Amino acid sequence: MNKSTFSFRSIPGWAYTVALVGVLYLTGLHTEVIGQVQRLLLATGLKEAEVSAPVTAVSSDSESAASTSFKRAGTGFEMVRLDGTPVNFESLHGKVIFLNVWATWCPPCVAEMPNIQSLYEKVGSEKIAFVMLSVDEGGLAKVQKYIQKKGYTFPVYLLASAMPQEFESASIPTTFIISPAGKIMHTQVGLAQYDTEEVRNYLLNLAK
Template identity: 60%
Template sequence: MMKKEQISLKKVPGWVLLLAAFAVLYVTGLHTEAIGQLQRLMLKTGLLNADVPEQAAGALLKSGSPAIPSASEAGVVGSGFQLTTLDGATVDFKSLKGKVVFLNIWATWCPPCVAEMPNIQRLYEKVGSDKIAFVMLSVDDRGVDKVQKFIQKKGFTFPVYMPAGLLPEEFSSEAIPTTFIISPEGKIVARQEGMAEYDTKEMREFLLSMAK
């Protein structure tokens, strides 16, 4: 009588096990969260804090790059752009003029977006003001239900929207997440491509100072 040969995990190459683990994460949709968790640890190092424009030198951003043209030079950003809330209501972006706007473009399938969202939620809670508007703009192509379930699962309370049409050219970017900070006059005063830590003393003070 032949003995059944038992397969030992010790005999399976490590790369096969690693590939199998990634396959399981991908099939279950957990790969985004797993990568996001690793990137969240990177944010905690403080090496990826968002750049804050120098208020005294309005012509230059902290990074040294030229400032984006003002509203008087290029018009109010987002004119004609409409947003849709997760409840289906339509909002004109121009209705936010007069407020400081923190606009973050993200998607549920984007690991760096997932990584930075908790620190954006903390920022939202700390700078709560009717003069500061948070626009968490999902460009998710999986539908509003997917986005709504994601937000509810995470317990985020910041306002979430989806574009009602094409993004304006001034909000176009080759990467997500991308974050824009817009002055009450409709001028983009900061732009950050890629994930960053926003819940910093410098960022909080900057947003509140513009909202005065």
């Protein structure tokens, strides 16, 4: 009588896939793995952020007039830095603001961070403020650990009050470019490549 023998070859391919996915989720590595795949997509240039033609410099009189005709984005919004320092979003008005809403558990957020870091290193200044706004619910420690592990130097904040309606989005990452007058000039929902000549010129011209 022939005894049936067990062989790994008898295990269907989908079972290996299910097992691999299970291990990734149990170890928490799925975010990084998916993020790496999406990072490769960004490297192809297929997901570059599309901004309108570079804006020209706006006079201070025009800025003042514009600021009185609408509610400035983020008015009354409170945030907290990773070191626990409270920050009022309104304190950034007068600068161009690059606001990115993200979370550590979000693969596309993780994927686009290296190119945002690169953009920050090239154009971040007293006139262009970066706000990497985490919506993680695990508290400061979780986000601090992630940022330190990755070595990012852009400014990171967490919510200290309700998210303003103008910054709400059905999905993340979502990025807003806000003028010195507090007007949202551009909104990008989803993964994108920001460290491009087009985006750099847009930010620099908006800051003039």
